Structures are given as structure tokens and as C-alpha cells.
Amino acid sequence: MTNMKKLLSILALSLAALSLGTSALAQTPAASAPAAEASAPAATAAVTSTAAAVAAPAADASAAPAPVPNKGDISWMLVSTLLVIMMAVPGLALFYGGLVRSKNILSVLMQVFVTFSLITVLWVVYGYSLAFTEGNAFVGGLDRMFLNGVFDPATGTFAMAATFSKGVVIPEILFVAFQATFAALTCSLIVGAFAERMKFSAVLMFMVLWFTFSYAPIAHMVWFWMGPDAYTSKELVDGLNAKAGLIWQWGALDFAGGTVVHINAAVAGLVGAYMIGKRVGYGKESMAPHSLPLTMVGAALLWVGWFGFNAGSALEAGNSAALAFMNTFSATAAAVLAWCAAEALMRGKASMLGAASGAVAGLVAITPAAGNVGIVGALVIGAVAGVACLWGVSALKKMLGADDSLDVFGVHGVGGIVGALLTGVFNNQALGGPGLVTDWVTATVGSNGIGAQVWIQAKAVLLTVVWSGVVSLIAFKLVDLTIGLRVSEEDEREGLDIASHGETAYNK
């Protein structure tokens, strides 16, 4: 009961802060709104209704000849997509699996495995369309249900999706696959927060609701825009901007999903941990991880796979991908060192679990920053995240009072917020960052003021926290009222492996 109150007050507080922020900055979108109306028809003619799809089969005749995708880009994106699948199915599942007690490992592996599969199917059916087609500022439409129009069997043509460079495209179907892995991984991340006590059917029902009403809209708000090729003249800019997602319109930088993936999932996890309640015996009985080697294997797979996640988010095999690659590498290493050093200083010993957790913390924090900051920025972000997330899983966890079993909020929430805010700092060219595109017509790169950009980043974080918080609250409540969230106490004591799945991991 007290937990619920605490949760509600946190949500209310952030909502208040957010509305304050939006009203302060309300001028910007409001001012551009009329212009948007005016130029919208022109833009529609030039651009198809798909995500960033520019050169769809039925491209306007007056447009320049449709760009042909580069085989190098296609190869890199295929590999990146595979790497993200590797992050989730073996990586995340093993990372989580090792952290639970031996009677629950199969349940965690199953929840990750089946959630990943479920979301992949939903993505093809309607998720992609909701996230990456034109709709309003919050969510897309249903034009691409069942990937309608992505591939035309009659003519054998594939629609193309835009990247971040003018004239560079990749097959839209590849973009769909790449983004499917993000959606599926994000939902799988939440499993860690309510591990060891939630009903399997309840997990799946929650995933369907949360994916539909939180993941797809947030992905749309942060990542949907009309693509660089659409920006052909000054007059079109406001109209095109108005069609993009809300957070994209604000100008928030999120290279590979600090808000969409990590903060989004972490808030859902925290809300879940509050609503489901603590594990039986929490705080009294030992709930020590049953296999840290499995956790280390999982963390290592996550690190390797994350190169696909971050460097792949460049959407082409170019400079931006290379920068994101190096930053993903070095920030993670810095976070491992920082976590271990902090642990050694505070507790006298550096632990394997600390090193593995530090790696994940660094990976999470560098996600929004990957291609958006310079070399030193990445090292600082990693180091700060390593220490901040150690605080997240210890002091902050005690303060929050929720049994977030595997520290989804402590690592992904804290790391995600640290990364999102520091992206606003280190993106600045004065601090060695690459800056951001200030004018998509000419593809001019510049820098906002650090304060201004950090404020935009903070707004994006707050909106994500509130949106995911509210959706999660309602979704968990609905599941609780229909099928119930928790297994019985007896089943929980016996372990979910036998109780929910009828099998044991380790047979003597």
C-alpha cells in the first residue's frame, strides 16, 4: 500500500515537472503549426506515407531517380540485426538466468524467449506500422499492417527506407527486421524486474498491452521522421517536421534507444515490481544468484551484440557507425572499471557480478550517445554510468523500496537517464562531439547550447517516464483484474520452473 502511494506520487511529480517544461517551451511547436498545415499536401505528394520510406515503389515521377541501396550497407544492417537477436535470446536470457535462484532459471529463460518471439510477431502484424508510419505526433497509422507495401509480390519490388544521409537507402524490409529486434529486446528487458514470481500468462498479456501502448508510441515519438531526402527545400521543413514524432520534433537526440528502449523498459519494470509486490522471503532469505558464470556469459554476449544495436543504428556502414562502434566499446570498458573501482573502494572487493553489471550499465548509457558524442565524451559517460548504476542498485534501490529482482531500473533506468542527459552535454562540438544536423535541407551540422540540449533531453526522459509509467500501471492493473499477476505462494516456494513449466533445469 505504501509502495503504491510512493509510486503514484513519483508519477504525479514527474507529470507536474513535465507539464511545466512543455508549457515553457510550448512556443516552438505552436509557432510552426500553421506553416505545417500549409506545406503538408506538398510533402505528401513527394513522400510516401511510410516510415522513413522515401523511394517506395510508387515514388513520385517528378522525384529524382530512386536511390539504389548499397550492398555494404545492406550487409552491415543484416549483421547488426543478427547481433541484436544474439543480445536478447542468448545474451539477456543468460544474463538474467544466472541471477535468479536455480529453481527459477527456466522460467526466466522462457519469459525472455517467448516475449521476444511474441513481440516479433506483433511487430510484423501491426507494431511496425504503429511505430514507423505517418500518423500523429504520438503514434503512427495502420498502413503497414502485415508489412503491407514493404514488398510488392506483383512487381517484385522492395520499398526503400531512408537512413540519415541524403540519397542513401536500405530496403525497408531490413529496417523492419532491425527495428523488430529492438522492440522485442525492450519488452524482454522488463522480465528482470518481476522475475521469480509472475504468472507466465500474465507476463505475456502484459507484454502485448505494454508493447502496443508504450513501446510503439514512444518509438514513434522519438524516431519517426520523414527522412533526409524529403527535406528538399526550405518551404517544406515545417510541414515535414510536423509529421515527425513529438520528441523528434523537440530535437531530442537518441541514437539507439536510451529513452525508447532503456528508460521505457526500466519504468515498466519498476511499476511492475511495485504492483506485483516483493518475492516471498525477500530480505529474509538468501536470494543470491545461482550462477554468475552464466551471468558473465550473458553480459559478454550483450556487449558483443550491442555493437549491432548501437553501430547498426547508424542505418548504414559509414563514419557514424564507426564512431558509434568505438564509443560503444570504450564507454563500456570505462564503466566496468568505474563500477569495479567504486565497489573496491566502498566494500573492499571488486566482484564479477559488479564487472558484468558495469558493462551493462556502460552499454545502456552509451546507447543514446553512441554516434552523438566524441571519444572523451564516451569515456566520461561510461565512467559516470558505472558509478551511478552501482548507486542505483544499492542506495537508490533501498530508497525506492521495490523488489526489482534483477535491477532493471537500477541499471537500465539510471544508466538510461545518465546517458540521455549526458548526450545533451557531450554532443556539443565544443566538447568534442559531432554536433547535430541543424538544417536537413542542406544537412548542415551545428550545436545547440549545452543547457538547451540537456533540457530537451530531460523533457524526452520525463515524457518517457510518465508515458511508460501510466501505461504500465494500467496494463498491470488490467492483467491483475483478469488473470492475476502472481503465482500462488506455494508455487513460488517450489519454483516457477516446476510450477509454471513442469521441468527442472538441473537434474541430479
Next chain:
Amino acid sequence: MKMVTAIVKPFKLDEVREALSGIGVQGITVTEVKGFGRQKGHTELYRGAEYVVDFLPKVKIEAAVDDSLVDRVLEAIEASARTGKIGDGKIFVTTLEQVVRIRTGETGKDAL
């Protein structure tokens, strides 16, 4: 006949077994056990969670021996299992009423 039960440090098991076979003990039974004595446990830390481990792993050795052998068995175990540090374990001796070798049906001393 006596039943000698010794609780020793796990890494000393091999030395104890060698010492016992050296003085003619025909067989022993070994069980992995946990317990506490004067030796303190330790603390394990997993992220924010701290667990005090009170029960430490030990090995329990049981040997049924003839009365004439008991003193030498005790000496052998003491010598081979000792490290001089706290937590070396204990030896208990109890009287054994009957022993049966299942295969042959022999009883008492013959069955040892």
C-alpha cells in the same frame, strides 16, 4: 565396535582417506554437509544485497571400526585433518551395536 564420525574441512578429505586406509580401515562413508561451529561464516555481496553465510561446507566421514583400532583411527584423523586454524572440525565416537554385511549375512566384527 565403534562408529567414528569426523567433520573435517573438505580439502582435507583425501589426506584423511589415505591416513585411514594406511592403518587398515576397510571402508568409509563420506557426505558433504554444512554447519557452524566456532569458525565464523562470511558475507556475500550481490549488487545491493548482502547475505551472511552462516553455514560453511564441511565433509562428514563415517567409519565403523573395531574397538582395538579406535585410538589409531582418532590419531590418524587428527593428524591428517589438522591445519591448526579454527574450523578444523570434530570427531565423535559412538558405540555400535550391530553390523551386517548384506552380501554374505556376516554380522559383528566379521562384517567390518
